[in-house]
Amino acid sequence: MKELVIISGKGGTGKTTITASFAALAQNKVLADTDVDAPDLHLILSPQIKHEEDFKGGHYAVIRKEDCIQCGKCRELCRFEAISEEFTINPVDCEGCGVCVHFCPVEAIDFPQRVCGKWFISETRFGPMVHAQLDIAQENSGLLATLVRQQAKNLAEDKGLDLIIVDGPPGIGCPVIASITGANCILIVSEPTPSGLHDLERVWQLAKGHFGIPCLACVNKYDLNEMMTDKIEEFCQKNDIKLVGKIPFSPKITEAVVNGKSIVEYDAEVASVVVSMWKEVYNYLKSL
Amino acid sequence: MVICIASGKGGTGKTTVATNLAAVIGEKAQYLDCDVEEPNGHIFLRPKFEYSEKVYVPVPQVNLEKCDFCKKCAEFCQFNALAVLGKNVLVFPELCHSCGGCMLVCPNEAISETGREVGICEKGKGLLDVEFVHGHLRIGEAQAVPLIERVKKEISKERISIVDAPPGTSCPVIATLKGADFVVLVTEPTPFGLHDLKLAVGVARILNLPIGVVVNRANLGDKKVYEYCEKENIPILLNIPFDREIAECYAQGKLLIGHEKWRLAFEQLFDTIKKHLEGER
Numbered sequence: 190m191k192e193l194v195i196i197s198g199k200g201g202t203g204k205t206t207i208t209a210s211f212a213a214l215a216q217n218k219v220l221a222d223t224d225v226d227a228p229d230l231h232l233i234l235s236p237q238i239k240h241e242e243d244f245k246g247g248h249y250a251v252i253r254k255e256d257c258i259q260c261g262k263c264r265e266l267c268r269f270e271a272i273s274e275e276f277t278i279n280p281v282d283c284e285g286c287g288v289c290v291h292f293c294p295v296e297a298i299d300f301p302q303r304v305c306g307k308w309f310i311s312e313t314r315f316g317p318m319v320h321a322q323l324d325i326a327q328e329n330s331g332l333l334a335t336l337v338r339q340q341a342k343n344l345a346e347d348k349g350l351d352l353i354i355v356d357g358p359p360g361i362g363c364p365v366i367a368s369i370t371g372a373n374c375i376l377i378v379s380e381p382t383p384s385g386l387h388d389l390e391r392v393w394q395l396a397k398g399h400f401g402i403p404c405l406a407c408v409n410k411y412d413l414n415e416m417m418t419d420k421i422e423e424f425c426q427k428n429d430i431k432l433v434g435k436i437p438f439s440p441k442i443t444e445a446v447v448n449g450k451s452i453v454e455y456d457a458e459v460a461s462v463v464v465s466m467w468k469e470v471y472n473y474l475k476s477l
Numbered sequence: 478m479v480i481c482i483a484s485g486k487g488g489t490g491k492t493t494v495a496t497n498l499a500a501v502i503g504e505k506a507q508y509l510d511c512d513v514e515e516p517n518g519h520i521f522l523r524p525k526f527e528y529s530e531k532v533y534v535p536v537p538q539v540n541l542e543k544c545d546f547c548k549k550c551a552e553f554c555q556f557n558a559l560a561v562l563g564k565n566v567l568v569f570p571e572l573c574h575s576c577g578g579c580m581l582v583c584p585n586e587a588i589s590e591t592g593r594e595v596g597i598c599e600k601g602k603g604l605l606d607v608e609f610v611h612g613h614l615r616i617g618e619a620q621a622v623p624l625i626e627r628v629k630k631e632i633s634k635e636r637i638s639i640v641d642a643p644p645g646t647s648c649p650v651i652a653t654l655k656g657a658d659f660v661v662l663v664t665e666p667t668p669f670g671l672h673d674l675k676l677a678v679g680v681a682r683i684l685n686l687p688i689g690v691v692v693n694r695a696n697l698g699d700k701k702v703y704e705y706c707e708k709e710n711i712p713i714l715l716n717i718p719f720d721r722e723i724a725e726c727y728a729q730g731k732l733l734i735g736h737e738k739w740r741l742a743f744e745q746l747f748d749t750i751k752k753h754l755e756g757e758r
Contacts, residue, residue, distance in 0.1 A: 201489055229669045286578055326647070358645070380488075382727055383729075443697045446669060
């Protein structure tokens, strides 16, 4: 089984647009969306939810007013400034470390588990999909991303499918690390701007430099600035990153999203570029 | 006055709005880039850095001579950052949340704290004398929040602080938005933009912060963002169309306010925000 993760460093370069097209083109695969705080793949794939479960993350502390003697020990020990002068704990600030719970002299603090979101197994017109939604202002996006990938793997094994395509989150922090560790291959979606190149470099350092995962790259909207596209190509060449495609800017891509379609279902001209890009990616995956 | 620029969805134009807004305000402004995973503000404000500091968070270190391997620390840790194996204690600093609990529960005072580097915080002066601060997360570091908090320590009451937030809706965004006076949400009029805008509005409402929306690439997409904002009574502060001139500016790392038309538009954006803030009071 092979797992391909699509990331970008910088947000909004076209990860989801490209993942949706690969979903339309690839055979025998499970789809997954690990951008659990702002997932968008479902807006194109319109999944029908078959299975839904709460995601329980860490714990959070709650002071029982009636038992609290207001000694101030919890406020003194909490490093996250989560406890007010009136001895209530702000759940948004609580890190769930349990220090206040453990050291409360009268055991007046409860420590229930937090429901941080939901995850789903769904059917789409392109096959099965695992996705999630972290509740607003919750923590543990990395844990949820890990859970989504594990469920996608289980589903692929059950159904005898040999490929997982993961739509990843932006950035280089916790949810990205959780989305890429142990993957077979990364596709980095860049754009021809200084920010696009800067963020490509950082995410590549993380994926290849830190975790040793083979990386492919593509440039979206490449014709908006061909000089920057050349710079990205140069960077890829120098660092032995295979450039699998350059997608032109086209208002058709936005139109496709507005109509809930992947670009390969919508516009033949852009589709041809994405189709040949998918062939490159697929051949690379097979060669691993 | 602290104005945060956030979005939910990445790549909608937060940095464009934040850097240009800071630049029209000029020397009274400070720009703080809290997108420490992928900071980009420096590309546009081109600061000369005068100050750089490595930022550390405390993580445990165990003195094995004092340790009797009772496992209390490992049992206490909610984040599995410690494990006791036979006559050894393994510390996984990347999992540690720096709560200090292990040190407190150890009956033998065998645990003290050392630092784990999470990144660097740099400070300097950018174009148009805007004070510039950003954080650069160390590659491989998972937790952005401590570095974001360090960057935010530089917020000065003497100045108008423009804070560039990371995308998303989870802990790094919350850490950035906390304490803001006003939040500008930048979106684009597509289903992706709208979906993530709703999530970002949810975050701002949980934190009880006043908001307004800037619509970027306003001529590509549909009308649903506008319908949503009207229904929710969220003011539209500015529309920025997609055009090649703007894309070209961005691709060259230039500020939009070099064009007269956009300088006026961002001055007006700042006035509108100020009026909303006065209205709040």
